[in-house]
Amino acid sequence: MSSPLTDRLGPLTPLAERSMRFLKAEASSAAGFSPHAAVVFVACIGVYLLKKIGFLSGWGLAPTFALAVIVGSLAFIKSSDVARPLLIVQRTIFLLFAFYAVISYPAVSDVYIYESWRSEFLHLHVRWLAPAVAVLAWFRPGFGIVPVALMAWKKHLMAAQFGFKLNATDYYPVAELALYTTLAIGFAAAGAIILKRKELPQPFKPNEGWSLGEAAFLGAFGIHIANYFYSAVAKVTLPGASLLTWVLENETHNIMMATWVIGLGPLQSFEWMGFAGHEFMARFQHGSNALVFASQVAGLFCIIRLRWAQLLTGFYDIMHLVIFVTTSILFWKWMTLNAGLVLALGWLIKRKEIPRPLVVMTMGVTLLAPTVFWVATLGWFDTAALNKATVEAITEDGRSVELPNVYFLEGSAQVSKSSIGSPFDGHFDISVFGKAKGGREQMHRAKTCDLPVAEESGLANSFTREPRLETYFKQHHAYVQTRLNKEGRFNAWVFPHHNWANPSRYRDYQTLDLRQVTAYRYIIESVCLSYDGEGGVTEDVRLRGTYVIDVD
Incomplete structure (x- = not known):
């Protein structure tokens, strides 16, 4: 039957009809995946609500009750009931945190340990309880959240005791993902039961090609990949920056100089290699910047093909490894999670083709992840301006020996980044390792260290x-005294640090009898860095502040 409209359209009518059929098919396909999206959505809402009660932010009544409810509700679910990709990721995370608990031996003084019964439990008993529960979680995945919660509570406790925040970027996003995967296991199981018992209209029956748990895994992938994608977003949204400003103007090699003078990095053992690495990064900085930026942007779109997602996730681990070799910054928890994602994606690749509705769902999860999850936004300009922190041990005979950051164990990352407390009064207005987060103008000024400093340091x-800072040094000294060998030495390198000092830089420390230490000298220097052309770094000190802490 014709109409004035179809008469005018003429030959376009078949195209319109085909378009309508396509849209109906897509709508029907999307409806078939609505239960899958619902599981992801409800699990994310669950994480949001648990964060509202501070589930991962300290041991209290509400988090304890929530943990009991989660474990009790999911105790009936066996590992064989869980979709393999989701199970792989959840196992990767809880085994990671169980291992983290084992190697994180009690690294605080008795004053902190016996501060309360909760403190005693977290410091002394999590180390064996977490792996024990992990064994149970291998068979009953609902228990997998326990090691993660215990370690998160322990980290929060130590930050409160020390008086300064501990590094969260390397572990907190992974802990939140553990919470999501555990809840998703429960909601996927509940969804499967509901769908079996209830008659649904044909268009809304779940797609048989993908289980609810497999779709929940894609949600987990989307959440984690947001850390990379939003790091790219952070680079283009720096004040004064445009789309390619970071790629074309950021001098990434400056962070190598910063970590070098701080004493970090494997290349410290081979000065010629460190210099060659700096020269290479300086010469090819545009290419390396473009590669990093493009890979982070690609995170949003890689799920279009499962193989692309797998290859890109593997590339991220290679990128983290390069960062470790050049700067000593090791995201080993992210790398372990990435390895689990690669395995899970490999399982899917052999069995599945990802349909368009799930592609859209995963991309949507990535875009919306910051509304629920703690997403890293690693975007800044690397500069030659640095607030350098140094800690020296002062001995009975008046000698001063520089200490490696690893000496401070749980606080090692904060010490190396000059970020214990806020000891920067009067110094460069610059972030850790010389990072300019204030934008393009700050970056250009920091290139030549054209940053104001006071006449005197306010250290x-x-x-x-912040009196807790001085207390921290005294209590850590008391702890170290209980861990010395017969020669009065302390091996602090065997610990799960976020960044490691190179032992070759600290030979005096390795021969120091720590029983002779009577004080510590904390030093902050605002320095302008440059390569001298012969493999060394020149430090132009603009302001120096010192503070001595007696421990004798």
Whole structure:
């Protein structure tokens, strides 16, 4: 039957009809995946609500009750009931945190350990309880959240005891993903039971090609990949930056200089290699910047093909490895999670083709992840301006010996990044390792260290304002004294640090009898860095502040 409209359209009518049939088919396909999206959505809402009660932010009544409810509700679910990709990721995370608990031996003084019964439990008993529960979680995945929660509570406790925040970027996103995967296991199981018992209209029956748990795995992938995608977003949204400003203007090799003078990095053992690495990064900085930026942007789109997602995730681990070799910054928890994702994607690749509705769902999860999850936004400009922290041990005979950051165990990352407390009064207005987060103008000024400094350092004022900092040094000294060998030495390298000092830089420390230490000298220097052309780094000190902490 014709109409004035179809008469005018003429030959376009068949195209319109085909378009309508395509849209109906797509709508029907999308409806078939609505239960899958519902599981992902409800699991994300569950994480949001648990964060509202501070589930991963300290041991309290509400988190304990929530943990009991989660474990009790999921105790009936066997590993064989869980979709293999989701199970692989969840196992990767809880085994990671169980291992983390084992190697994180009690690294605080008795004053902190016996501060309360909760403190005693977290410091002394999590180390064996977490792996024990992990064994149970291998068969009953609902228990997998226990090792993660225990370690998160322990980290929060130590931050409160030390008086400064501990590094969260390397573990907190992984802990939140553990929470999501555990809830998703429960909601996927509940969804499967509901769908079996209830008659649904034909268009809304779940697609038989993908289980609810497999779709929940894609949600987990989308959440984690948001850390990379939004790091790219952070680079283009820096004040004064445009789409390619970071790629064309960021001098990434500057962070190698910063970590070098701080004493970090495997290349410290081979000076010629460190210099060659700096020269290579300086010469090819545009290419390396473009590769990093493009790979982070690609995170949003890689799920279009499962193989692309797998290859890109593997590339991220290679990127993390290069970062470790050049700067000593090791995201080993992210790398372990990435390895689990690669395995899970490999399982799917052999059995599945990802349909368009699930592609859209995963991309949507990535875009919306910051509304629920703690997503890393690693975007800044690397500069030659640095607030360098140094800690020296002062001995009975008046000698001063520089200490490696690893000496401070749980606080090692904060010490190396000059970020214990806020001891920067009067110093460069610059972030850790010389990072300019204030935008393009700050970056250009920091290139030549055209940043204001005061006539005197306010370091002492910072310690006065934050008395817990001085207490931290005293208590850590007391702890170290209980761990010395017969020669009065302390091996602090065997610990799960976020970044490692190179032992070759600290030979005096390795021969130091720590029983002779009577004080510590904390030093902050605002320095302008440059390569001298012969494999060394020149430090132009603009302001120096010192503070001595007596422990004798």
